[in-house]
Amino acid sequence: MSTNAAKNLFIFGSLLCFAVLIILTIDTIGKLDERAPEITEEVNAGKKVWHKYDCIGCHTILGNGSYFAPDMTKTTDRKPKEYLKKFILDPRSIKPDSAMPKLGLSEDEAGKLIAFLEWISKVDTNDWPPQPILALSIAGRTAIAGQVLFQKYDCVACHQIRGIGGAAGPDLTYIGLKRPDIQWHIKHLRNPESVIPDSAMPRFDDLLEDELRDEQIEKELKELAEFLITLK
Amino acid sequence: MHYQSHKIALNFYTAALLLFLVQVVVGIIAALQFMWPDFFILNFNTIRTLHINALVVWLLMGMMGATYYVIPEESETELWSIPLAHVQFWATVLTVSAVIIGYIVMGLNPQANIEILGTRLLNEGREYIEAPRWADILIVVSILLFLLNNFMTVLKTKKFTAVQGVLLGGLTFLALMYLPGMFYTKSMVLDQFWWWWVVHLWVEGSWELIAAALLAFMLHKLLKADVRVLAKWMYIEVGLVLFTGILGLGHHYYWIGTPRYWLWVGGVFSSLEPVPLLLMVWDAFRTTRETRGVVENKVGLHLTVAHAIFNFVGAGLWGVVHTLPQVNKWTHGTQITTAHGHLAFYGAYVLLIVAMIYVTLPSIRGVRQFRQSGGYQAFWWMTISMIFIVIPITGAGMVQTYLERLLGLDYVTVKASYNLWFWIFRALFGVGFLVGVLIMVKDFFTLGKKPVS
Structure with a gap:
């Protein structure tokens, strides 16, 4: 040539x-429009909050950004909004060992940011991030009633048992030793703030997707508590 | 031949190396913050912004310095306007300083990052292109003045060479590809879509053109190799760079909300991206082997060949391992990308500018013989350290991919416990890298000033 x-x-x-x-x-x-929900004014305002605080300096979003803190693409799918709001406003009041500092967001800004994160979680990302293989394999396994409920209500999104699960809430590996009382757990699950002031955990009622009869709620709370005290 | 214009190159090299020093020092702080997040008065996001912006700017200033050296030498004339080049240098230094101060102010008080005319005053909050809009405009003006001066120099003597063509073509492409990052979009998907135009078409497009042109220039200057043969292979290299790289952009569009066909486009084209980089390695070895005679600037040649090799290893190999969508689905957004980023920038561009400095500095200082041991020491300190920075990060990425993505463990758990040792090693070798940079900076200021013993 x-x-x-x-x-x-x-x-x-x-x-x-x-x-x-x-x-x-x-x-x-x-x-692009057909692959994502409509962008409301609140979502756009949330995106501006994201830029203002340089969130990408620590986090990734859609897998791009810094690699110092968790990816934010599907956060609102797995973490309750109440928890996210309290965490964003003052991370270490919720999780004392958190690496995230208090950045000084206002309540209004935190709400908008969550609206933006909810929008991003609904974007069609060609199935990314993929479901972890282990989480899929556990889903079909038989277990005691409370354990099934633990999976059903996605408690694992925030709590770990023997290293598996989220780190947003306390580790539950030895919760049965620390809190052996079934009644304490029932009370806590029903209304966390009644036993732990300022708890960021949502109430059991808020996790329910379908209306349940009172007896059914009592039964599920008891089964969950029975499972939790076996964790030793 | 000695040109007054080369003093400009020296100014740019000096500023570039000082920023390199800043980049590495804040890099060590960032590495320590992986273990102790509160280690420093500025949070990690500000430190990282400084780390990556210092990198981009010092490499750009290094490229400008290199261009101010190459164009007068190839055209065999002084620059069109030396005063304009001085103005452009100081304007760039002032803009960059203002931007850095802005980042620090914003880091200390995020509320200072107010919105003015629809854009942020201090930090745009977009990775790599954090610089606010007013600074973007000043940077564009600076690059335009720089391009004008160099194009007019070439037109002055009408001595068009292949190296000049590809170098200035790459720089023009670079300037144009800064523009897609300069407007706001409401959709984060569209935001990242255009953002990748800037980031990808810079580092995997225009910057590789500049690298290929400078490689040909250095091989010619060091070995007196045949210009026509060098030019032919340079055209084949840059042709392949753009053939694979332009549509290789698709490998960033797998998971950001863009259509599924990008999995095919990105997968096929980006898998071929290492080919031109391998060709550059072969080109460097072939030219060295075929050219007989004594090489005076051995350290310059050593660095040139090392740049070609590490460009291929860092940008090529460390990139291609996770570029297929089947793999990238699991590794996207993990430390694997960080490892690739470090080795690619080091091999492709840090070593390129370091090599250019060692190849051209003796001529700028007007010496033929100089003490070469400083260059070798700096190279080995930096390269060995970088390898042992990249190995732990790659390990951390593999552990993260397995535990977080495949098994479902939490991000924070993996980072804080399972990957702790990797962060310790990375920080230690970061200090080793700093030693290398300090040796080089000292060598840069003294090279050719003392008689060779």
């Missing part, structure tokens, strides 16, 4: 690739 031929291949080849990129870009931009 002569130098001139190489030069022409470089110039025209690159222009051709760039033209294809522009066509794909136009097509992609046309398809």
Whole structure:
């Protein structure tokens, strides 16, 4: 190949690739609206809060950003909003060993930020992040009644048992030793703040997706508490 | 031939190296914050912003310095306007200083980052392009003045060389690709879509053009190799860089809310991205082998070849291992990316600028012989340290991918306990890297000033 031929291949080849990129870009931009919910004023205001506090300096979102703190793409799917709001306002009051400092967001800003995070969690990301293999394998396993409820209400999103689960709430590996009283657990599950002041954990009622009869609630609370005291 | 214009190159090199020093010092602080988040008065986000912005800016200033050296030498004339180049240098230094001060103020008091005319005053909160809009505009003006001066220099003697063409073409492409990052979008998906145009088409597009042009220039200057052969291979390299790199952009569009066809486009084209980088390694070895005669600047040649090798290893190999969507689905957003980022920037661009400095500094100072041991010492301290920074981060990424992504453990648990030793090793070798940079900075200020013993 002569130098001139190489030069022409470089110039025209690159222009051709760039033209294809522009066509794909136009097509992609046309398809974005159907892959995400509508952007309300609140969501846009939340995005501005995200930029204002340079959240990307520690977190990733859609998997891009800094790698110092958890990815924020599907956060609102797994963490209750009440918890997120309290955490954002003052992380260490909720989780004393948290690496996140108090950044000085107002209540209003925290609400908008959560609206933005809810929007991002509904974006069609081609199934990313994938479901962890272990979480899928546990789902079909038979277990005692309380353990099934523990999975059903996604307690594992915030609590760990023997290293598996979220780190937003306290580790429950030895909770049976620390709190051996079933009645304490029932009371705590029903209304966490009645036994732990300022607790960020949602009430049991708030986790229910369907209306349950009172007897059913009593039964589930008892089963969950029975499971928790077996953790030793 | 000695040109007054080369003093400008020296100014840019000096500013670049001082920023390099800042980058590495804040990098060590960031590494320590992985273990102790409250270690320093500024939070991690500000420290990291300083770390990556110092990197981008010092590499850009290094490229500008290199260009101010290459263009007069290739055109065999002084710059079109030396005073304009001085103005552009000091304007750049002032803008960069103001931006850095802004980041620190915002780090100390986030409420100072107010909104003005729809943009943030101190920090845009977008990775790599955190610089606020007013600074973006000043940076664009600075780059335009820089391009004007160099293009006019080439037009002055009308001596067009292949190296000049690709170098200035790459720099123009670089300037154009800064623009997609300069407008606000309500959608975070669209935000990241355009943001990748800037980030990807810089580091995997225009910057690689600049690297290929400077590689050809250095091989010619060091070995007196045949310009026509060098030019031919340079065109093939940059042709392949853009053929694979432009549509390779698709590997950033797998999971950000963009259509599924990008999995195919990105997977196919980005898998080929290491090919031109391997060709550059072969080019460097072939030219060295085929050129006979005594090489005076051995350390310059050593660094040039090392740049080609580590460009391929860091940007090529460490990138291609996680570029296929089947793999990237599990590794996206983990420390694997951090490891790739460190080795790629070091190999492709840090060593490029370091090599350029060692290849051109003797001519700028007007010496043929100089003490070369400082350059070798700096190289080995930096390179060995970087390898032992990248190995722990790669390990951390593998552990994270397995425990968090496959088994479902929490991010914080993996980071705080399972990966702790990796962070300790990374910080230790960060100090080793700083030793290398200090040796180089000292060598830079003294090179050629003392007689060779």
